[in-house]
Amino acid sequence: MPQAIALIDANNFYASCEQSLDPALQGKPVVVLSNNDGCIVARSAEARALGIAMGTPFFQAQRELQRLNVVVRSSNYALYADMSQRLMSLLEVQVEELEIYSIDEAFAHLTRPANGDLNAWARLLRAQIKRNLGLPIAIGLGSSKGQAKLANHLAKGMSSHAGVFDLGHCADPDPWLEAIPIEDVWGIGRKLAHWCRSRGITNARELRDMPTGVLRSKAGVVGCRLQRELQGQACLPLALAPAPKQETCVSRSFSRPITNIEELREAIASYVVRAAEKLRQQRQHTAALTIYTRTSAFSPGFYSKAASTRLDLPSNDTTVLLKAALPLVTRIFQPHRPLAKAGVLMQHLQAANQLQHHLLVPCSPKEQQRREALMHTIDRLNQRYGNGTVGWAACGMAPSWMMRRQRLGRAATTRLSDVPVVRA
Secondary structure, X not given: OOEEEEEEEEOOHHHHHHHHHOHHHOOOOEEEEOHHHOEEEEEOHHHHHOOOOOOOEHHHHHHHHHHOOOEEEOOXXXXXXXXXXXXXXXXXXXXXXXXXXXXXXXXXXXXXXXXXXXXXXXXXXXXXXXXXXXXXXXXXXXXXXXXXXXXXXXXXXOHHHOOEEEHHXXXXXXXXXXXXXXXXXXXXXXXXXXXXXXXXXXXXXXXXXXXXXXXHHHHHHHHHHHHHHHOOOOOOOOOOOOOOOOOEEEEEEXXXXXXXXHHHHHHHHHHHHHHHHHHHHHOEEEEEEEEEEEEXXXXXXXXXXXXXXXXXXXXXXXXXXXXXXXXXXXXXXXXOOXXXXXXXXXXXXXXXXXXXXXXXXXXXXXXXXXXXXXXXXXXXXXXXXXXXXXXXXXXXXXXXXXXXXXXXXXXXXXXXXXXXXXXX
């Protein structure tokens, strides 16, 4: 049986999640803002139709958004991560193999039926995701990842195809490929697109058919692999298990400038706590960490400082990481500097099941198991009852520097207090 690759992509993901949780937003223009309500990072289809540009600073667009009756929401990352997990769980049971490509995208491997037509399957999947999660998705099908990516672009851009397009099962794909500008081809960056246009290569079909030797001289084996993908040869296998992370970073901009060391210490502690949670989710230990802070790049007298330390025994224990990180705060703080951002970087990561012990830092298996059980219990409590249910005193109590999210919507899938209550 011929094989197929599908790219399944949730449309306008952040905005669609907000509309899914709040039925009153259905059919209305919605935009989602970045950290600290800075700029527009997501738009619903209705907001796109109004010509609202991605990346526009909120303070510049606020009056226009009010005039157009656009609903504005702050970023709700806990909601988006939860909706993404639910989406991927539904997709896994509908395909043979699944590669989670990003928070709202996944590649899937399928076997085509006898007639080769997967459109019926794709439409049923779209209906199921819409019914179960309230999310609109687009499905692009092809013989390779490259073709599936182009087909997904066509599925989203042409309403007549109802969110589904199959490049591997159309009579003549050339007109469709000619409709895709070279800049929209997956893997073609700005410089390579400019190089292609200077040689008369303006669309996906011309890239597919150009002399391989010419493309190799500029883009090497990567360019040749991309060309073969466009020709329908699957050169990029599905990554069924994500590669282990080399570093883990947690950083945030403050809602207001920080000018004293106590607040900076609280911020660093909060980011260390979150980074430790990530390490445990990834089943990794860190052997070194770096903390840093800086002022705004737009204010005079720019200041930036970092400090690092190594751990004798790699760990993902929050207590151990706090003890290592907090003494570094005095090395990066400077009085009278209005600090705008800080962050924590976990480095030299290694698998949690391959802990290399230190001769001079004894840690018995019993003590190690006790600490792991404690961290697991804290994580479970926070997952079940909401982030911050069990906190760390070093993080402070509702600090005023926390990220600004004045337009936060409901989070009924991750916050018990937001679950709707119906009284009859």
